[in-house]
Amino acid sequence: MGKDIREDISWAKINTDVLKSLESPRPLYWVIVGVALLMFLGGVSLEAYQYRQGMGVANLNNPHVWGLFIATFIFWIGMSHSGTLLSAILHLMHADWRKPIYRFAEAMTTFSLMTAGLFVMVHLGRLWQFYYSLPYPNERGLWPNFQSPLLWDAMAIFTYLSSSVIFLFIGMIPDLAICRDHLHPGWRKKLYTVLALGWEGTDRQWRNFRVTYLTVACYLIPLAVSVHSIVASDFAMSQQPGWHVTSFPPYFVAGALYSGCAAIITLFIILRYVFKFEEYMTLPILKKTARLTFAIAMVWTYLNAIEFASVWYSHDQASKDVLIQKATGPYAFAWWGMIICGSVVPLALAFKKVQTNIPMLFSVSLLLNLGMWLERWMIVAPTFSHGYYPWTWDHDQWPSFVQWGMVFASFGWFTLLFMIFCKVFPSVSMYEVKEMVYHRSLASKMGGKGGH
Amino acid sequence: MSQRHLLALFNNFDEAEAVIKELRETSIKGFNFDDLVLKSPIEHHEVEDVLGQRSANVQWFTLVGSILGGLLGFFLISGAQANFYSQMKGGKPIVPLPANFVLTYEMFILGGVFISVLGFLVCAGLPAKRSPLYSAKVQEDQIAILVKGDDSAVAALKAVFTKHQALEIQEEAGK
Incomplete structure (x- = not known):
């Protein structure tokens, strides 16, 4: 297995290595950015087409009123939970191995929420009516329904997005000061000078920084849980067959953490290669992330089984019919794909050889992501195709190329934002890596085993 | 009497801590210990013991x-x-x-x-203007101690810094 971060690595070298990533990534970086840009532009064209022609081109019609747009919205919301897990939860647990990788996970949180937010507007179709989802009265003095989970959703996502941006920014201030002091004059230096807010690393600044970071971390954890519970309430508080299940909120939260962890593995491997971070994004860290993903995958599998059991023994024939239809009807390939990718493939993560084999781990992480996307589609689509009344039964309606194209483009949009962020801002936290190295070397000197 | 700022850079926390301890224990006329500011590239909890309890609200x-x-x-x-x-x-x-x-x-x-x-x-105290004395090395790997003292205290302060192997001492007239 590869080595962990060296304890004797100099702090100046940490600065140099990370700052280098802002200037000279491998050529693959530009290939990724180019492909992501093309995918995103494809999505913009499709949105323009849908806007001009109407929602009919998306093939979103009764009874299939929610399709891939909402499924993908849930997928991106779920993806955002990994940043909170790595930054906040593991921070409170003093897991120091998270330090080199939490920054990009936080960025992932922010950009996946931004991507999710776009799908709400794409799904609305009538973009000019977006403000209907905001707590703002219309011209007749009518407020939105404050008892609707859809409004809760809008508010929860706004709170989560703004808190995540603040958390990301606050955590970056000491690193922005490093960029300010060590980069050549130019637009970047000006940008870092403004964003670093005059940080000098005084004891007063560090003391208040620590309390603020801890406080916001403590707030982000229940917030992340509430966001996905509320998304689950969009379904569970309705009367549709297959959705009115008590275990939906924890099931959604587990799914969110799961897909987020899988995405962290994917991006970890990409960033490690593209920005030459082999010395910081080490194989032992990858191994720990793989183990964490395995554990969460098993929790998700259990909750999935609970959901099936709840439906099966609920004496609600319509819900049972939806479940049978998922396993045997036109969506069977996707449903079984979800089971295989989500519950069977992660078993490979139990093996040490897979945990540190980068190509294999990369393939597994992609399959896990696919499984988690299929999960969201399988929550949304089958219920609409087989409702309580026979007139709602429509097993043949299929998402149009506009829906598929938008889903595809969302990955381009996310990748574009994420890659630009990693080129403009340090994606490895320099001061936290220094702290990690410092404390480990202290522990070694004292004969301990280090803080991990 | 006019006051001066002094900034001393050190290689590690041990040396900086030793300086802070000595400045705390030795009474230098024209120097107030509460004006001492420690600047470091990482947060260092142990320094709170030598600096004394300073609040975070x-x-x-x-x-x-x-x-x-x-x-x-x-x-x-x-x-x-x-x-x-x-x-x-x-x-x-x-x-x-x-x-x-x-x-x-x-x-x-x-x-x-x-x-x-x-x-x-x-x-x-953010956003802040840059301090009268600053070294970019603090954002890299060195620990700095910034003090303010009367003209009469400067020589004694410098002596303490030099005794503890300060890498560099910067001096500027204060307000």
């Missing part, structure tokens, strides 16, 4: 922000719901507490986070 901002956020959320929603002429109630409670809890909770968090950041900026 961000948590009070958090508490006030959370309470205000929660109250604002609850009364905004309840106020809108209590607008009888526009909302059909149909026998349901005018202000349904369980349903309103969710948005109140979100606003509680939002207020707490926003005001915590404000508290951080206020308590940490």
Whole structure:
């Protein structure tokens, strides 16, 4: 297995290595950015087409009123939970191995929420009516329904997005000061000078920084849980067959953490290669992330089984019919794909050889992501195709190329934002890596085993 | 009497701690220990023992922000719901507490986070102009001690820094 971060690595070298990533990534970086840009532009064209022609081109019609747009919205919301897990939860647990990788996970949180937010507007179709989802009265003095989970959703996502941006920014201030002091004059230096807010690393600044970071971390954890519970309430508080299940909120939260962890593995491997971070994004860290993903995958599998059991023994024939239809009807390939990718493939993560084999781990992480996307589609689509009344039964309606194209483009949009962020801002936290190295070397000197 | 700023750079925390301890124990006329500022590339908890208890009050901002956020959320929603002429109630409670809890909770968090950041900026003195003496090495791997003292204290302060192998001493006239 590869080595962990060296304890004797100099702090100046940490600065140099990370700052280098802002200037000279491998050529693959530009290939990724180019492909992501093309995918995103494809999505913009499709949105323009849908806007001009109407929602009919998306093939979103009764009874299939929610399709891939909402499924993908849930997928991106779920993806955002990994940043909170790595930054906040593991921070409170003093897991120091998270330090080199939490920054990009936080960025992932922010950009996946931004991507999710776009799908709400794409799904609305009538973009000019977006403000209907905001707590703002219309011209007749009518407020939105404050008892609707859809409004809760809008508010929860706004709170989560703004808190995540603040958390990301606050955590970056000491690193922005490093960029300010060590980069050549130019637009970047000006940008870092403004964003670093005059940080000098005084004891007063560090003391208040620590309390603020801890406080916001403590707030982000229940917030992340509430966001996905509320998304689950969009379904569970309705009367549709297959959705009115008590275990939906924890099931959604587990799914969110799961897909987020899988995405962290994917991006970890990409960033490690593209920005030459082999010395910081080490194989032992990858191994720990793989183990964490395995554990969460098993929790998700259990909750999935609970959901099936709840439906099966609920004496609600319509819900049972939806479940049978998922396993045997036109969506069977996707449903079984979800089971295989989500519950069977992660078993490979139990093996040490897979945990540190980068190509294999990369393939597994992609399959896990696919499984988690299929999960969201399988929550949304089958219920609409087989409702309580026979007139709602429509097993043949299929998402149009506009829906598929938008889903595809969302990955381009996310990748574009994420890659630009990693080129403009340090994606490895320099001061936290220094702290990690410092404390480990202290522990070694004292004969301990280090803080991990 | 005019005052001067002195900035001394050190290789590691041990040397910086030794200097702080000595400055604390030795009474140098024209130098106030509370004016001493430590600058470091990472947070160093142990330094709090030698610097003495210095306060961080961000948590009070958090508490006030959370309470205000929660109250604002609850009364905004309840106020809108209590607008009888526009909302059909149909026998349901005018202000349904369980349903309103969710948005109140979100606003509680939002207020707490926003005001915590404000508290951080206020308590940490940010945004700030650059100090009279500064070294970019502090953002890399060196520890700095910034002190302020009368002209009469400068020589004694410099002697302490030199004794503990300061890598560099910068000096500038203070206000």
